[in-house]
Amino acid sequence: MSDKEVLISMGFDPARIDWALRATNNNGLQPAMDFILEHNDDPIPDATSAAPATSSAEPQGEDDEEDASALGLQLGAVADAGVEARSIKCSQCGKIFKNTALANFHAEKSGHDQFEESTDDIKPLTEEEKKQKLEELREKMSEKRTRKAAEEAKEAKANELIRRKAGKEAAQIKEDMKNKQILKDLEAKRREKENDKKARAAVKAKIEADKRERAQKAAEEKAIRDGTATAASTTAATRTAPAPAVAAITAPATTSLPGREFKDTRLQIRLASGGQPLTTTLPSDSTLRHVAEFVAGQSLTVDVDTVTFTQQFPRKQFSSSDFSRTLRDLGLTPSAVLIAS
Template identity: 60%
Template sequence: MAGDKDTLLSMGFDSARVEWALKSTGNRGLQPAMDHIIEHEGEPVPDLSAVAESAGGARRDAMDVDDDEDAEALKSLGAAANDAIEAKSIKCSECGKIFRNTALANFHAEKSGHDQFEESTEEIKPLTEEEKKQKLEELREKMAEKRAKKAVEEAKEAKINENIRRKAGKEMGKIKEDLKVKQALKEAEEKKREKIEDAKAKAAIKAQIEADKKARNEKFAREKAIRDGQPIPGEGIAAATAPAPTAASTSSGVAGKDFKETRLQIRLSTGGQPYTTSLPSDASLREVAEFLAGQTLSIDVDTVSLAQHFPRKVFTQADFSKSLKDLGLTPSAVLIATVP
């Protein structure tokens, strides 16, 4: 009906949705249309031609059924179907509500499940403007209540999803933190081990330097005593050379350990700044000569000779293929390089 449509449009409803509601309810009034809009809020509007055809068929079927029921009701009262008794409304026997026509009564039956109806002579007056406003207000309240309920449900669901996301984020953060701690511990342990090995190597080099210094001092004292005709310190050459086996024994004891790296200090017989390097203990003596050749152009790998002052030992070209470990140079040694 035009009045119901205008009323619904004045409330701000979409025109297509209003048409759908009116056709689906068979233009049975404002209340059924409003109920339809509330029930199908958020659903897409279907093809209205199919809706109209379906609603029209249902209305015709309902009218045929109602005509038969009305005839039976009149017969039971002893009156003919064409008598002057005029039914102005239909009443639900279960709840007492009165409806203007059978279409509205059928709509009520679908919603409530009631199936006991009877004709009534009570006339339903058209809604006044005040009643229409009241109906509109009720509709607005129902829609507001439904939207509020939906908003609460959506907020609740959003909160649950946020809690799940935060929990997952915390668990992932804890895993990353644990990995960082483990990596830091591993790096600290590695640095500690390297520091200990470096300290041992430095101590061994320092001891070698001190031994070389002591040997040079003893040699200088012996030569000076011989030149001056004085007694040789240490009661003779045998006494002076006696510590050598002990030092050699100590060096060989150290070399016998499984050191992965060897720290070397290489001095040139011509003087100058010494060269230091660390090589794998399995590296050959030739690699030492190659390192030295890379530091200065005056060194030739095939002609340079290497020697150790303490214990005194000169390495030949045959020793160049041997490893530092086999030559007893681990974990550290001081070598003298001589260029012919």
């Protein structure tokens, strides 16, 4: 069986085998196997571009002299002694090679640079030696595949760790964005609920004001029907007269009716936050809470449960305990100026 057939039986690519045999000048199974192991991962060059192999096993011509010079070998040293040189020997490891091409190959692999001519013959490998070489080659190839598989597994593990870390970071970023969105939605709902509450309070105050206005109109119509012109004219005057100044409102009343006889009370309410004063006319039997509901309905900055009222002339301050008392009981009839805060 030829060297090529032996290598093919081992499962090597025929093109790679041809390359190895060309590179080693067909100088045996061992050099070809060493070459395949050395260049197993290298691309196979084009056979037409490869240098033609020499058929001679012995150094010939100027090229062989150059090879011998590169190996530190003095050609003809054995011949000058009257003995025929049959091989080339590495002075550093003792290996024997058939020609300078194989010696050069050994020098490139091992880094050895001291060679000499030798009279020793290189015997061809026996079948047993070939089998041993094949077994050694299989072991080397198996070790190389094992190392390569371990390196690939290590690289795959590192890539998997990187992928998991990137996925974990992306998941954390996504979770943070989700939490921020939840907080944003909760804040928007809180503001919407607060605005709805204020809007409902304003609507409620408006309804109450409308009810009081209808009751006031009904009382006026009843007074006209009953012939109590003085009360009716007083009510009409308070509805049509412009808002008086503070001094005018707090001046003693010129009417002959006592305070408890006024059915309606005209109020001017100033907001501590500023803006135009609010004016309204309420039945004297209305409570101070009705006034608070009216103010809350006109301004979203005022809350019915927390608003307080102050009267400048005479100086009085009304607390939440006064909300259940009527305007008449609080001495605010027939008119008064209040500051809401």
